Amino acid sequence: MNYFEADKRYIFQTYKRNPVLFVRGSGKYLWDGKDKKYLDFFSGISVSSVGHCHLKIVKAIKTQSEKLIHVSNLYYTIPQIELAQTLSDLSLGGKVFFSNSGAEANECAIKLARKFGNKTGKYEMIAFNNSFHGRTIATLSATGQKKFHKGFEPLLSGFKFAEFDNLSSVDKLISPKTCAVIVEPIQGEGGVYPAKKEFLIGLRKLCNENKLLLIFDEIQCGLGRTGKIFAYKNYGVIPDILTLAKSLGGGMPVAATIAKKKVAGTFGFGDHGSTFGGNPVCCAAGIEVLKIVNDKKLLKNVEEVGNYFLSELRKLQKKYDVIKNVRGLGLMLGAELKINGKEIVGKCLQKGLLINCTQDNVLRFLPPLNINKKDVDTAVSVLSDVLKNYR
Ligand SMILES: Cc1ncc(COP(=O)(O)O)c(C=O)c1O
DSSP states (O other): OOHHHHHHHHSOOOOOOOSOOEEEEEBTEEEETTOOEEEESSHHHHTOTTOBTOHHHHHHHHHHHHHOSOOOTTSOOHHHHHHHHHHHHHTTSSEEEEESSHHHHHHHHHHHHHHHHHTTTOOEEEEEBTOOOOSSHHHHHHOBOHHHHTTSOSOOSOEEEEOTTOHHHHHHHOOTTEEEEEEOSEESTTTOEEOOHHHHHHHHHHHHHHTOEEEEEOTTTOTTTTSSSSGGGGTTOOOSEEEEOGGGGBTBOOEEEEEOHHHHTTOOTTSOOOSSTTOHHHHHHHHHHHHHHSOHHHHHHHHHHHHHHHHHHHHHHHHOTTEEEEEEETTEEEEEESSOOHHHHHHHHHTTEEOEEETTTEEEEOOOTTOOHHHHHHHHHHHHHHHGGGO
16 A cells, blocks of 8 residues: 555645654654664654654553543543643643543643633733644634634634733733733744743743733643743743643643642532543553653753753854854754755755654754753764755
8 A cells, every 4th residue: 555645635725744654652763664763853743753663652551541442531440630630730730621632632721811811801912923832713712823813713812912021012002991911931833932031031021010821831841841840940930820741741642731729719510621641551651651751860861961052053053154053942942044944954954853844944943852962863863964954
């Protein structure tokens, strides 16, 4: 069977896929159908942060799936309650709503903020230009990039867009109808832009002064990616609502909307739901992910190897004029190019290195959190080899 042809024939053509079919993964490596090995510096968009098929996660999935796979949220299950407790203890000390994807976690946050504001007639939300919050109609409406909106208008009303890292642009948009501000502490899809510390501190202050909820979308940047268990811990700013997905299940679909107690209490019986949300198998995987990631040694590794990677990328920038800028935090890094990066991603793939390009010209690196400096050297040497043709 020609799988590339079959994909074209049988699957909605919504993804521009790279020409490779993976059949196996282990740790930081993937193998294609011809047994060619690849070093994965993308982790399925920050999902496989603990590496592919981590033995503890495989074991947790296996053990739970032999006991119980699904019962619906009309009943209690142990893994869901345990994962919620761990998430709450690690973050806001509040409550958790489980769903299956990042968009759903943000959808829940948007509904929660609206219901919270509803008592006082508030429903508007401030989001940011260049942001990305998902593909459902509400999360698309919160996404500050026109290219994703095209063809789907009219979108949900009530969203206003401020400039990222610009506090006065937020201040100007606040009205008596504003209920919340939603922001990625590090914009991912938008081009890997970490927020300035003063900006997030200022946002918290603005939200307090105007009685607005502050929502942090840590779907891409959370769970150890920045060297802290949550990105907000780098900033000393605590949100009212925190959304997580991607790496939470180690590859299994589980997402969480965590809210401080008084906010979580806004939802009553029947206000929100999800058939699969908090599925016991996914939650069992999530419990293991948190045990692996919430580890001082691993988080230190992210910080150290991330700093090393950033400095190596800066060296490449000095060497190759085609690199305009290098930025990021921990192991969420980007190299902005003066040219389109698609071809470079393709050439790295041919040489056995998986990276990504976002916004047409930002090479995005999201390797597993346990890589070492030697892995960085390997990746940088492949990249250098490719970039030398673009001087
Ligand atoms: C910051 C952020 N929010 C939300 C989403 C949407 O997540 P999902 O694709 O799981 O719906 C993404 C996905 O890339 C993301 O990066």
